[in-house]
Amino acid sequence: MLKAVLKKILNLIPTLLGVSVLAFLLIRLVPGDPIMLLLGERGADPQMYAEMKRTMGLDRSLLHQYFTFLSNVLRGDFGYSIVSKRPVLTEFLDRFPATLELGIMAMTFAITLGIPFGIIAAVKRNTIFDYSLMGAGLVGYSMPIFWWGLMLIIVFSVKLGWTPVSGRIDVLYEIERHTGLLLIDSWMSPDGGFAAFKSALSHLILPALAMGTIPLAVVARMTRSSMLEVLGEDYIRTARAKGLPYVRVVIVHALRNAMVPIITILGLLFGSIITGAILTEMIFSWPGIGKWIVFSINARDYPVIQGGVVMIASLVILTNTIVDVLYLWANPRMRQ
Amino acid sequence: MKLGQLLFSLILLIVSSGAHAGTTFVYCSEGSPTSFNPQITTDGTSNNASGHPIYNRLVEFKYGTTEIVPALAESWTVSPDGKTYTFKLRHGVKFGTTKYFTPTREFNADDVLFSVERQKDPSNAYHSVGGGNYEYFKAMEVDSLINTVKKIDSYTVEFKLNKPESPFIANLAMSFMSILSKEYADKLLKENKKEDIDNFPVGTGPFIFRSYEKDTMVRFEANPTYWQGAPKIDKLVFAITPDANVRYQKLKTGECHLIIEPAPADINSMRKDSNLKVMESAGLNVGYLAFNVKKKPYDNLDVRRAIYHALNRASYINAIYMGNAMIAKNPLPPTIWGYNDKAVDYDFNIEKAKALLAKAGFPNGFDAEIWTLPVTRPYNPNGKKMGEMMQADLAKVGIKVKLITYDWPTYLAKSRNGEHQMIQLGWTGDNGDPDNFLNVLLGCSGMTAGSNVAQWCQKDFNQKIVKAKTISDQAARTKLYIQAQEIFHDRTPWVPVAHAMIYRAMSNKVQGYKIDPLGGDIFREVYLQ
Numbered sequence: 001m002l003k004a005v006l007k008k009i010l011n012l013i014p015t016l017l018g019v020s021v022l023a024f025l026l027i028r029l030v031p032g033d034p035i036m037l038l039l040g041e042r043g044a045d046p047q048m049y050a051e052m053k054r055t056m057g058l059d060r061s062l063l064h065q066y067f068t069f070l071s072n073v074l075r076g077d078f079g080y081s082i083v084s085k086r087p088v089l090t091e092f093l094d095r096f097p098a099t100l101e102l103g104i105m106a107m108t109f110a111i112t113l114g115i116p117f118g119i120i121a122a123v124k125r126n127t128i129f130d131y132s133l134m135g136a137g138l139v140g141y142s143m144p145i146f147w148w149g150l151m152l153i154i155v156f157s158v159k160l161g162w163t164p165v166s167g168r169i170d171v172l173y174e175i176e177r178h179t180g181l182l183l184i185d186s187w188m189s190p191d192g193g194f195a196a197f198k199s200a201l202s203h204l205i206l207p208a209l210a211m212g213t214i215p216l217a218v219v220a221r222m223t224r225s226s227m228l229e230v231l232g233e234d235y236i237r238t239a240r241a242k243g244l245p246y247v248r249v250v251i252v253h254a255l256r257n258a259m260v261p262i263i264t265i266l267g268l269l270f271g272s273i274i275t276g277a278i279l280t281e282m283i284f285s286w287p288g289i290g291k292w293i294v295f296s297i298n299a300r301d302y303p304v305i306q307g308g309v310v311m312i313a314s315l316v317i318l319t320n321t322i323v324d325v326l327y328l329w330a331n332p333r334m335r336q
Numbered sequence: 337m338k339l340g341q342l343l344f345s346l347i348l349l350i351v352s353s354g355a356h357a358g359t360t361f362v363y364c365s366e367g368s369p370t371s372f373n374p375q376i377t378t379d380g381t382s383n384n385a386s387g388h389p390i391y392n393r394l395v396e397f398k399y400g401t402t403e404i405v406p407a408l409a410e411s412w413t414v415s416p417d418g419k420t421y422t423f424k425l426r427h428g429v430k431f432g433t434t435k436y437f438t439p440t441r442e443f444n445a446d447d448v449l450f451s452v453e454r455q456k457d458p459s460n461a462y463h464s465v466g467g468g469n470y471e472y473f474k475a476m477e478v479d480s481l482i483n484t485v486k487k488i489d490s491y492t493v494e495f496k497l498n499k500p501e502s503p504f505i506a507n508l509a510m511s512f513m514s515i516l517s518k519e520y521a522d523k524l525l526k527e528n529k530k531e532d533i534d535n536f537p538v539g540t541g542p543f544i545f546r547s548y549e550k551d552t553m554v555r556f557e558a559n560p561t562y563w564q565g566a567p568k569i570d571k572l573v574f575a576i577t578p579d580a581n582v583r584y585q586k587l588k589t590g591e592c593h594l595i596i597e598p599a600p601a602d603i604n605s606m607r608k609d610s611n612l613k614v615m616e617s618a619g620l621n622v623g624y625l626a627f628n629v630k631k632k633p634y635d636n637l638d639v640r641r642a643i644y645h646a647l648n649r650a651s652y653i654n655a656i657y658m659g660n661a662m663i664a665k666n667p668l669p670p671t672i673w674g675y676n677d678k679a680v681d682y683d684f685n686i687e688k689a690k691a692l693l694a695k696a697g698f699p700n701g702f703d704a705e706i707w708t709l710p711v712t713r714p715y716n717p718n719g720k721k722m723g724e725m726m727q728a729d730l731a732k733v734g735i736k737v738k739l740i741t742y743d744w745p746t747y748l749a750k751s752r753n754g755e756h757q758m759i760q761l762g763w764t765g766d767n768g769d770p771d772n773f774l775n776v777l778l779g780c781s782g783m784t785a786g787s788n789v790a791q792w793c794q795k796d797f798n799q800k801i802v803k804a805k806t807i808s809d810q811a812a813r814t815k816l817y818i819q820a821q822e823i824f825h826d827r828t829p830w831v832p833v834a835h836a837m838i839y840r841a842m843s844n845k846v847q848g849y850k851i852d853p854l855g856g857d858i859f860r861e862v863y864l865q
Contacts, residue, residue: 095550150585153582166591283582295368
């Protein structure tokens with residue numbers, strides 16, 4: 001077991017190195033020069049241009065720049081943002097709770113609806129329930145998030161007036177940050193209380209819906225197929241033959257065994273949550289890391305992009321590794 | 337549905353009961369400010385959140401115009417040689433009291449000296465704070481222009497310049513010349529928290545900084561002791577909303593009172609909405625096609641005029657700017673003083689163009705190159721498409737155009753070397769002074785600096801703009817700039833294409849807002865009906 005876990009962890013090293021190379025190179029392949037973007041038409045002064053290039057270290061060779069970046073990262077220094085001139089790590093940590101809060105809501109939404117939908121579709125296989133749920137799932141999976149987010153805003157905020165359009169909380173509340181998770185901070189704040197919590201929650205609903213739709217569709221599909229497999233097993237027939245109530249058979253006997261592949265999928269979905277965050281946060285003005293990365297790409301803020309991408313990728317890879325390790329623990333057959 | 341409504345009204349009830357008293361004005365901005373000190377930023381987003389609400393300058397632009405009016409300086413005099421400016425400072429101006437600083441004295445000459453010296457003097461304790469790059473201060477050449485700044489008494493400050501330069505006063509009205517509190521700076525220095533000066537600002541402006549939640553909102557409160565009278569709104573919130581479509585939806589639901597840069601496609605439907613109003617104004621910019629007059633056949637005036645007549649600029653306004661621009665007839669935008677409104681634009685006329693080409697000795701046209709702008713700019717949103725339209729227009733008079741482009745730094749570098757024949761470029765003004773357009777873009781000195789891409793050094797034109805730069809009487813300057821524009825119009829070193837419009841959409845309740853021709857959003861006179 002320990003050996004298998006160690007092997008998994010050692011595997012992380014080349015993966016993370018690969019990510020760092022990609023993050024470093026990709027942004028440099030995109031046309032556009034961060035200094036020109038900072039200076040605008042005023043880049044006309046070659047002396048100022050050269051000076052800024054030198055202070056940013058962009059006059060060195062690519063190889064030199066990469067190794068400086070790498071050795072700094074290994075020492076925990078992700079560099080300074082060109083735009084805000086603050087440490088990339090601080091900037092990341094400032095924004096991560098917002099994405100985390102949104103991600104947790106979106107996943108909660110995906111799991112609490114996706115699993116029951118999958119079960120219903122499996123149990124009522126080839127009926128109108130199955131077809132409509134799986135049809136809706138396919139639509140949900142194929143919908144562009146940008147369009148879907150705007151549709152949600154137009155229907156629920158503009159036409160019905162049920163939810164706010166964007167932002168994290170009503171402008172009336174000034175919430176002091178402790179955890180960065182507004183649902184918690186709003187309770188703790190002297191300015192906040194229940195009303196502030198409600199406001200934060202109502203701001204979360206639409207972005208969580210938009211971000212959770214694709215995971216919801218995936219979870220529902222996965223649950224369905226996994227359930228169908230299990231429902232065909234002999235022990236289910238045995239359980240039914242014993243005369244146990246059907247609901248009990250489905251929930252206790254079938255679902256428990258069907259959960260293993262679903263949990264794997266949940267680990268993988270963490271990655272898609274981050275991708276979803278980039279689009280969702282742009283639409284809903286959500287101050288998380290997705291919006292931060294987009295702004296930084298537009299400004300060609302190299303340190304933020306390379307540092308931010310490495311941090312995000314590490315998180316995703318780490319989560320998947322943890323899921324893998326859990327898997328080993330849960331399933332002795334895979335330890336070989 | 338009923339449950340949803342019930343829940344919603346419950347939320348509304350709770351939310352409204354928790355509301356604070358007073359009016360809150362919500363402005364939906366497009367991005368996050370990088371700093372709250374206009375000395376170290378050059379972007380409009382940061383300026384809107386710092387220079388305008390928090391600070392004042394010695395002189396300022398009259399709201400909604402490019403005209404200079406007294407502000408922290410009550411009056412000023414210029415010595416006959418144009419090199420000494422003496423400012424009489426306003427008495428009784430208080431710096432705002434914030435959570436983190438309570439001023440004990442009023443604004444005086446020490447604050448002016450500190451604000452200039454931080455930028456100019458590398459030995460100033462604050463010079464290297466925030467990166468130490470005072471880009472605007474250098475780019476507008478204020479650093480090399482100011483020789484000394486001296487405190488005559490607590491309410492008199494004297495600037496000695498290295499040469500007479502009348503646009504200096506317009507530069508003083510720009511946000512990078514905002515006045516910071518010396519007392520606050522000294523306090524931070526003592527506490528070893530120098531960096532705070534740019535993140536927790538203290539100024540004399542109409543609003544007091546309250547807080548900034550990163551990428552979410554900036555909060556201000558009205559400054560009750562503002563020297564021009566407290567603003568009519570109690571709280572000002574910048575809700576950072578990067579997507580133009582979402583800003584529009586927020587405007588519709590009343591979550592914003594005013595939005596920056598509505599999407600061009602939405603402007604018509606906004607105009608039809610009886611709850612909203614749209615304001616527009618020509619921006620402080622110009623997009624143009626410059627001829628390299630050093631190259632043949634563009635040295636020939638008839639060829640330049642022929643091309644001017646052959647380009648159907650009205651069609652570009654529709655296709656490229658989506659109608660959100662006006663045809664330019666001068667190098668200056670109409671919102672700037674000194675604009676030559678009497679100029680009669682060259683009409684779109686293929687026959688005239690053909691005749692002029694024949695007269696110049698090119699009855700069958702010639703082969704030409706146009707460089708197309710590689711970046712999106714307000715003054716030219718799509719250089720490539722505009723190039724294709726120009727290509728089609730010129731083909732009609734026999735000029736066969738090849739379109740060329742490079743990445744942006746190369747494009748600028750090569751154009752500075754004069755490697756082009758015809759080139760698309762543009763300019764967004766800084767200080768609302770005609771010199772900032774005419775001298776930078778068309779003066780002989782701009783040729784060596786590289787900003788005069790037409791490589792056009794016209795003696796009589798240059799004389800007028802150089803002279804206008806050294807005298808401080810605005811009426812006399814206006815006259816000279818109009819004459820200069822007449823010469824430009826006659827000699828056509830460029831085809832001025834367009835001035836992009838600025839749009840702001842707002843709720844019907846918003847009163848007192850004026851579009852700032854310099855591109856800022858200013859709320860000190862705004863209120864809600």
